[in-house]
Amino acid sequence: MKKQGNLFNFFAVAAPGLTTFCADELVQYGLLTGKTSDAIEPGGVAFRGDRLALYRANLHLRTASRILVRLGEFHAENFDQLRSRAASLGWEQYLRAGQPVDLRVTCHKSRLYHTGAVVERIAAAIGVRLGGAPPVKKTDDESGEDDAQLIVVRLFRDACTISVDASGALLHRRGYRLATARAPLRETLAAGLLLASGWNASAERPSPLIDPFCGSGAIPIEAALMALNIAPGRNRRFAFMEWPDFDRELWRGLLDEADARAQARRAHLAEQLTIYGSDRDAGAIASAQANAERAGVDALVRFACHAVSAIEPPAEPGFVVTNPPYGQRVRGGADLRNLYAQFGNVLRARCPGWRVAFLSSDRTLLSQTALRLDTDLTFINGGIKVIVARGFVDGG
Ligand SMILES: C[S@@+](CC[C@H](N)C(=O)[O-])C[C@H]1O[C@@H](n2cnc3c(N)ncnc32)[C@H](O)[C@@H]1O
Numbered sequence: 001m002k003k004q005g006n007l008f009n010f011f012a013v014a015a016p017g018l019t020t021f022c023a024d025e026l027v028q029y030g031l032l033t034g035k036t037s038d039a040i041e042p043g044g045v046a047f048r049g050d051r052l053a054l055y056r057a058n059l060h061l062r063t064a065s066r067i068l069v070r071l072g073e074f075h076a077e078n079f080d081q082l083r084s085r086a087a088s089l090g091w092e093q094y095l096r097a098g099q100p101v102d103l104r105v106t107c108h109k110s111r112l113y114h115t116g117a118v119v120e121r122i123a124a125a126i127g128v129r130l131g132g133a134p135p136v137k138k139t140d141d142e143s144g145e146d147d148a149q150l151i152v153v154r155l156f157r158d159a160c161t162i163s164v165d166a167s168g169a170l171l172h173r174r175g176y177r178l179a180t181a182r183a184p185l186r187e188t189l190a191a192g193l194l195l196a197s198g199w200n201a202s203a204e205r206p207s208p209l210i211d212p213f214c215g216s217g218a219i220p221i222e223a224a225l226m227a228l229n230i231a232p233g234r235n236r237r238f239a240f241m242e243w244p245d246f247d248r249e250l251w252r253g254l255l256d257e258a259d260a261r262a263q264a265r266r267a268h269l270a271e272q273l274t275i276y277g278s279d280r281d282a283g284a285i286a287s288a289q290a291n292a293e294r295a296g297v298d299a300l301v302r303f304a305c306h307a308v309s310a311i312e313p314p315a316e317p318g319f320v321v322t323n324p325p326y327g328q329r330v331r332g333g334a335d336l337r338n339l340y341a342q343f344g345n346v347l348r349a350r351c352p353g354w355r356v357a358f359l360s361s362d363r364t365l366l367s368q369t370a371l372r373l374d375t376d377l378t379f380i381n382g383g384i385k386v387i388v389a390r391g392f393v394d395g396g
Pocket residue numbers: 180181182183184185186212213214215216217218219278279280281284306307308309323324325326329330339
């Protein structure tokens with residue numbers, strides 16, 4: 001596809017622990033060149049590109065939470081400067097007259113610190129360009145059903161950065177997960193855990209993968225989407241689709257390209273993919289099955305309702321990637337310690353030579369597994385810091 005003219009500065013917002021994976025994904029899709037460490041900033045990854053790059057990032061990134069377009073950066077130490085400099089930005093590229101905006105403002109170490117007053121001045125500045133200040137309202141990050149355009153304004157040491165959100169609902173909302181079990185894992189974290197595990201989704205024939213605590217199925221479904229090369233944003237809407245300059249044809253072309261790649265991969269993998277999800281809760285398995293159908297991967301992921309003690313992994317070594325219950329998220333106590341000890345025993349008995357990657361908030365629980373685990377990487381799940389425990393299963 002040919003280059004689309006103007007270049008923009010973008011920022012892929014990523015949750016703690018996911019930024020390096022997000023940078024690797026940007027490289028994989030040709031959206032980032034050079035050293036990834038130079039592009040990683042607190043809270044995400046900066047990259048530069050045209051409109052096609054923006055559409056591509058939204059469609060393909062599995063670990064980013066949202067994509068922002070950096071509209072302007074300027075010095076502002078008083079409200080006059082803020083208003084006049086904000087009024088010089090090209091708002092009309094992103095907003096229609098009268099369209100509501102959600103102005104999300106943070107101020108740190110700056111002379112302008114009253115966020116409400118900053119909202120007022122920016123709304124007035126937009127009004128200068130669009131012939132009337134827009135209504136200001138709050139958007140919902142989860143549903144994305146609002147008509148309001150999210151604008152992110154950050155003041156730090158009197159430097160004002162204004163960004164326009166291109167995604168709408170957060171990118172973990174792929175559109176397939178309507179049914180959830182208890183303590184669901186965000187799809188972005190499930191994808192990050194899979195990437196951290198070392199499982200090679202794009203291998204000629206990916207190794208077997210099992211999730212014995214699969215709940216509503218985020219990990220097995222994300223694994224299947226990755227292995228089949230299905231774009232995570234294939235079936236959802238994005239904020240950029242409402243922008244006055246939205247290029248429908250360009251988007252259509254990108255979808256066709258993504259679909260062709262996914263079809264070729266599906267034909268290649270056919271029966272060769274072994275992804276299992278199991279959970280002892282029948283309701284969770286029903287949700288997982290329904291979610292897999294909506295994601296278009298139900299023919300490739302096998303779900304079963306049974307306890308972890310009943311798993312029957314294939315003989316060929318593979319990967320156990322999972323999100324067992326842990327303290328604050330699913331009720332427990334002594335039972336949880338027993339469950340982790342049992343998990344370790346089951347792995348040693350049934351999965352010798354396999355690799356394992358799982359999340360847990362609690363080092364005491366991890367030690368119960370008696371597995372040798374690397375614990376240097378952490379994510380945040382549901383506001384709780386969780387350890388990404390990774391290791392190799394020795395025989396029992
Ligand atoms: C943290 S949740 C997993 C959430 C899942 N990743 C998702 O996205 O929905 C933990 C799951 O472990 C299941 N579970 C608890 N004890 C189990 C056991 N002994 N055997 C199998 N599953 C168990 C629970 O039913 C629950 O669905």
